[in-house]
Amino acid sequence: MPYLDVLCLANSKKLSGRCIAGIRLDNGQWIRPVSFRDGGCIMSTDYQTSDGNPAQPVKVYSIPFTNRAAKFYHPEDAYYDIKQTWQLIETSTATVTELLNxxxxxxxxxxxxxxxxxxxxxxSANKPVPFSLQLISPTNAHFAMSFGKPRLIFYYRDQGYSLAITDSDFLNRHRNITDFPISLARLGYGRPIITVSLGEPFQGAYFKLVAAIMNFP
Incomplete structure (x- = not known):
């Protein structure tokens, strides 16, 4: 596989490292760079970007993929060359919004x-998932805590949801909040969009996780 330009839409907690995922600019499909570590998680020492910062959502990077690493529960996984730099690509807002839409x-x-x-x-291998990543625009979204664990409570197509949050950047930005639940609108998210990811197997299930909480650009 060659270098691929990817719109990053998640850089979240995963086991002891990170889960990074995004959408390819060439075909609009999801892809998740993974390492050979447990669960495919990526450590901060496993990659470097041209600007020296961690990969950030709603930014485009040219990533040196090597070959597919698809699992029946994570068909988007692909290995990358850890020796090569991820190049930050300047991309117009119009291109980003078109891809998001x-x-x-x-x-x-x-x-x-x-x-x-x-x-x-x-x-299972005989019943694989069609995909494990999804981008949605929730309504009435609130940041909440349940038994000390952060969750996003929201509606989507008139159905209510409560999913665990693994977006550590979001959690760090709002770590001083004590008055729960609090709406994303109060936190400055005029038009929130979220990336939902299927996690690694845990306690007999694959959990639906909020891997990124973003503002539509």
Whole structure:
């Protein structure tokens, strides 16, 4: 696989490292760079960007992919060359918004019901998922805490959801909040969009996770 230009739409917590994912500019498909570490997680020492910062959502990077690493529960996974730099690509807002609009709300697989997980028994090599990443525009979204764990409570197509948040940048920015729940509108998200990702198998299920909370540009 060659260098691919990718619109980053998640850089979230995953095991002891990070889960980075985004949409390819050439075909509009999701791709998730992974390492050979446990669960494919990426450590900060596993990649470098041309501007020296961690990969940031809603920015475009040219990433040196090597070959596919698809799993039946993560078909978007692909290995990358850890020795090569991820090049930050200047991209117009119009290009970014066009790509986002092309993928927003394009399926109900991950957000088809209010349950926050998919049992492992429902997914296998013989019953693979069609995709494990989804971009949606939620309504009435609130940042909440449940038993000390951060969650996003929101509506999508008139269905209510409560999903765990793994977007550590979002959590760091709002770590001093004590009055829960609080709406994303109060936090400055005029038109929030979120990336939902299917997690690694855990306690007999694949959990639906809010991997990124962003403002539509």
């Amino acid at each position: 092309s993928r927003l709300n394009d399926s109900e697989f991950l957000i088809g019901n209010s349950i926050d997980r998919i049992p492992q028994s429902e997914i």
